[in-house]
Amino acid sequence: MYRTHSNGELTKININETVTLSGWVQKLRNKGFMIWVDLRDRYGITQLIFDEERTPKEVMEVASKLGREFVIQVTGTVIERESKNPNIPTGDIEILVSKLTILNNSLTPPFTIEDETDGGEDLRMKYRYLDIRRKPVRENLIFRHKVTMAVRNYLSAKNFVEVETPYLIKSTPEGARDFVVPSRMNAGQFYALPQSPQTFKQLLMVGGMDKYFQIVKCFRDEDLRADRQPEFTQIDCEMAFVEQEDILNTFEGLTRHLLKEINGVNIGDFPRMTYDEAMKRYGNDKPDIRFGMDFGELNAVSQHKDFNVFNSAELVVGIAVPGGNSFTRKEIDNLIDWVKRPQIGALGMVYCRYNEDGTFKSSVDKFYTEEDLAKWAETTGAKPGDLICVLSGETNKVRTQLSALRMHLAEQLGLRKHTEFAPLWVVDFPLLEWDEDTNRYHAMHHPFTSPKPGQMELLKTNPGDVKANAYDLVLNGNEIGGGSIRIHDKGIQSKMFDYLGFTPEEAKAQFGFLMDAFQYGAPPHGGIAFGLDRLVAILGGQETIRDFIAFPKNNAGRDVMIDAPAVIDKDQLDELNLKVVLKP
């Protein structure tokens, strides 16, 4: 047996016990006549002491050869520590070692294996197995496990059944790119890895499983933006015989449970907001509502003067930055530069200081009176001491720009607190969105999303106005889940494919099995999927999903630790009836 205890459990009550411990040498202090070692494992750190007066000579000798990250096993007596360490559970004791075995030695690690590391991202990823030894990384992975266990136990208790759906499925050109898998046994044919188990969970509903969930890997071969992974994990859920209200209640329950169980936070009913309202109030379909700075639309109170920038704008909209009047001129200029960066794309920013004495000072004083600016303040909810920032232009663009500014300022002002949680349902999403590239409407969610009752007819006349039974769950400005009530009627599903530009042949080739299934008594159904990586990161109070993934890939989709992807043998290609044809 390698150990009688872990390195996190010995305390004063164990004094005088003989124990055996194993672990890694985290720290060494060698004074010649005395050697101290911090011994680490997943559970904690225990201090070992080698003392030439009390430790056998041969043990002392081996101890003097130890290095960082050596793996050792020791037997010794638990004794009270002279200088106690109140920061760790084992801080009252140390082990006077009588026996020491080196289980494995170690080269000097390429970066410091402590809470704070000197290893850059690239190095840490290449040696991820060493990075995981660091407590913050390890704790993130354990945290992820706790979240998934809580999800599974909650849903299971609510009669949901976790059903594994296949990974080797069929490629569909719809949506993002599939990863494909050549089949050897079916020459010239390919499986695809699922972007989500969408059609399978709908088939499970047709099959009467009633309540399904699955924590499942999904795959998208997209050009990776920051903090996206080609493989990611979804909490995938579906229910039969439900309306939108049933689904919102069920998964509000799940989320409330997680916040309580994992974060110890009690949250009441989640607020709800329509997509239209979210766009109008926050310029964003996933608003962070932990702080104010609601948009105030200023057209009515700004388009009556000679300021042509505003007069010619479709939308003039501002936010009140709390305490923003304390910004220096330089700080405000920086903000203006920030919104003018190509990523944001604003042409400029008008600002107005709301002085503590109730007066105003704006960058457009030659156009607007104090009375005008007071109305701006009223509309944006500004108070004395605030700064009003105003952007103008084409509605959708300017909303996006002001939303970015709002988030930037909130971050800067420390208003996005990691320990504060504000969930929000955004509902009534549009069914379709206009795609500039293809010059036509696409399904905003996916082609199985049900339009709101009675709106099918609108498709012909005002497709952009058709709302869907679709909803997102937003947490602290991040979409953590999204779903919809599905179409369960074969006729409507056909019409939808038709509307979305599928020929009957294409629809049949790609989704024939689903259309077939709908002929045999499909129940009304709907569901939701949560992005687990993101959810865990937010609950864990962090930003980067990569910190919660054991072996993440980099922005080029590479695993730098195992050096994948890689070329494969010609034999292997031949067997798969494939030839690599690199573009010149």
Place this chain on the structure above:
Amino acid sequence: MYRTHSNGELTKININETVTLSGWVQKLRNKGFMIWVDLRDRYGITQLIFDEERTPKEVMEVASKLGREFVIQVTGTVIERESKNPNIPTGDIEILVSKLTILNNSLTPPFTIEDETDGGEDLRMKYRYLDIRRKPVRENLIFRHKVTMAVRNYLSAKNFVEVETPYLIKSTPEGARDFVVPSRMNAGQFYALPQSPQTFKQLLMVGGMDKYFQIVKCFRDEDLRADRQPEFTQIDCEMAFVEQEDILNTFEGLTRHLLKEINGVNIGDFPRMTYDEAMKRYGNDKPDIRFGMDFGELNAVSQHKDFNVFNSAELVVGIAVPGGNSFTRKEIDNLIDWVKRPQIGALGMVYCRYNEDGTFKSSVDKFYTEEDLAKWAETTGAKPGDLICVLSGETNKVRTQLSALRMHLAEQLGLRKHTEFAPLWVVDFPLLEWDEDTNRYHAMHHPFTSPKPGQMELLKTNPGDVKANAYDLVLNGNEIGGGSIRIHDKGIQSKMFDYLGFTPEEAKAQFGFLMDAFQYGAPPHGGIAFGLDRLVAILGGQETIRDFIAFPKNNAGRDVMIDAPAVIDKDQLDELNLKVVLKP
């Protein structure tokens, strides 16, 4: 709201309540003035009654148009049933319907959707979503969910952390064929889907995760034998700072827990048997020990006479078939034909009847006396009334043949009871096995398996004799799990790769990251992996894993429901820098 209750919960105590139910029309009985419907959902069946005296005329009319598998919603009053059905929980009541909505209609399904179906395997798989509506199939999937929840909760309580390892990894020519995934972003390069997370779980041990598990899909592109799937699910586990004994105890605990929790069976300490003993006593490394019929080696008591078949054989070995003396001559001839089939390959079978009166009658009476045959009986443990079956030939072959016969007879005699569970650890597996094709030794388990202490030297002289710290968990004659203590020393791992015929370059290219990791303080570690599909099937008392997989593939690796794999667009191939080159 679509329903106030499920179809499995209404009983006498609900009488007079107004309820709303939804579900599928399972059965219809229409007498014109009265219509009965069995309404089904996942939770059960409720009888509906439409009665022209008590049901509104328009409801009666709609009801008369219902067909099997229509999806309906009804509101009505719970009333006591005249002819009660004691077989179902809702058998005391029925619903007098006052309101009926057809939520979806249905074509006549291609097979009967009841416990017993008239649908053949192919048809059921094509319409798997209808097959899943059948109670036995649905219950299997729910059973699987219960097993995985029990596994997760047990291991989690024992401090195991479920860590997700990547699906897009690197291809290694070792072992079975990989499924590969072309990378678009890394032109000409491929990921591979994992055959198991073996190296990643070892890296997690190097990373100090201490106790890891994962219920995870694995992939093998093998020619499919009956009841194999290209994608299958593993309960994958690994522990650090453990010896074999720790692992056996931990996973014996898990298995005992499952048998208790899922099957209500209490099992004490699991017996253990070495590989050598299993081969000697049962001719098989995964013996079913629920019944006797141990092998009796008869060389000593059969090679002293003129029977050359036996005299020239390396091994003469028999089993006593309990009550087998009642077999007719015809039945015995059938057995002889059975062992002579090419799949078994025996040249013949000698038998000996042990009569109730203590006399013997054998097929080789001209060579052996009653005294000789009495010794056969003693060696095989035969009792009066039994039949002794004897095979002879080359040791390994004849053991395999007799093992097959033993299982065949046990099946035939009803000795393999689905409700009886007999787990067994088989330990001390050989490290290597001889491969006829390549004419060299291969790793029996995998190249990371640790040889028994002190046996490394034997590799040079008697490689076939080297035993490994490897073990299998066998349940009712099936290997449900297998694992080993791993090599954690870089030097030994290098030697092992070398011995297995890897050049240093190959070893580095394929497993360099693991060898690198071993330089930085790898702890002693080991693990086990359970085949979940098989485990669930056995716990569920059934033979076919396919019955416990929601959407299985057929023997050609095809999903006949979604018709995958399939050809993909040329555009898609171009993007992946691939060309399909079909062999003529």
